[in-house]
Amino acid sequence: MTENKSENLNKLRKEGYRITSQREKLLDLFYNLPEGEHLSAEELHKLLMEKKVKISLATLYRSLKFLATNGFIRELDFGEYHKHYELNTPQKPHHHLVCNACGLTLEFEDKNLYEHAVKISREQNNFEMRDYQFKIFGICPECKKV
Ligand SMILES: [Zn+2]
Numbered sequence: 230m231t232e233n234k235s236e237n238l239n240k241l242r243k244e245g246y247r248i249t250s251q252r253e254k255l256l257d258l259f260y261n262l263p264e265g266e267h268l269s270a271e272e273l274h275k276l277l278m279e280k281k282v283k284i285s286l287a288t289l290y291r292s293l294k295f296l297a298t299n300g301f302i303r304e305l306d307f308g309e310y311h312k313h314y315e316l317n318t319p320q321k322p323h324h325h326l327v328c329n330a331c332g333l334t335l336e337f338e339d340k341n342l343y344e345h346a347v348k349i350s351r352e353q354n355n356f357e358m359r360d361y362q363f364k365i366f367g368i369c370p371e372c373k374k375v
Pocket residue numbers: 265266267315323324325336
């Protein structure tokens with residue numbers, strides 16, 4: 230649903246959601262991040278401060294929740310104390326390999342996983358799939374050398 234940002238934001242406004250300029254700026258930030266970035270709330274907060282967007286960490290957490298619930302961004306749990314966030318791109322689903330030693334995150338795509346997820350959700354459970362996440366935890370090649 231992230232194909233057209235303003236269209237989606239307008240739809241939410243019509244449904245009565247309040248899209249503050251903070252939320253819109255936060256979303257802009259995600260659109261402008263290089264692909265493959267998975268930032269924590271603290272890192273996003275730092276970037277927003279650098280862009281002179283005034284937002285408290287508590288408000289940022291609420292805004293992230295809001296954007297995730299409405300399908301704009303993905304909330305990722307890499308088994309750390311904090312979550313990571315990235316733009317939701319359902320048209321290009323990807324998954325993650327996470328190094329337990331250095332925290333490196335690699336992305337990969339797999340068509341079979343997608344078809345399997347569709348089968349499990351739609352066909353077997355009559356479930357509308359909004360996101361699906363597959364994670365592999367382990368040790369990256371660099372850390373294996375040490
Ligand atoms: Zn990712």
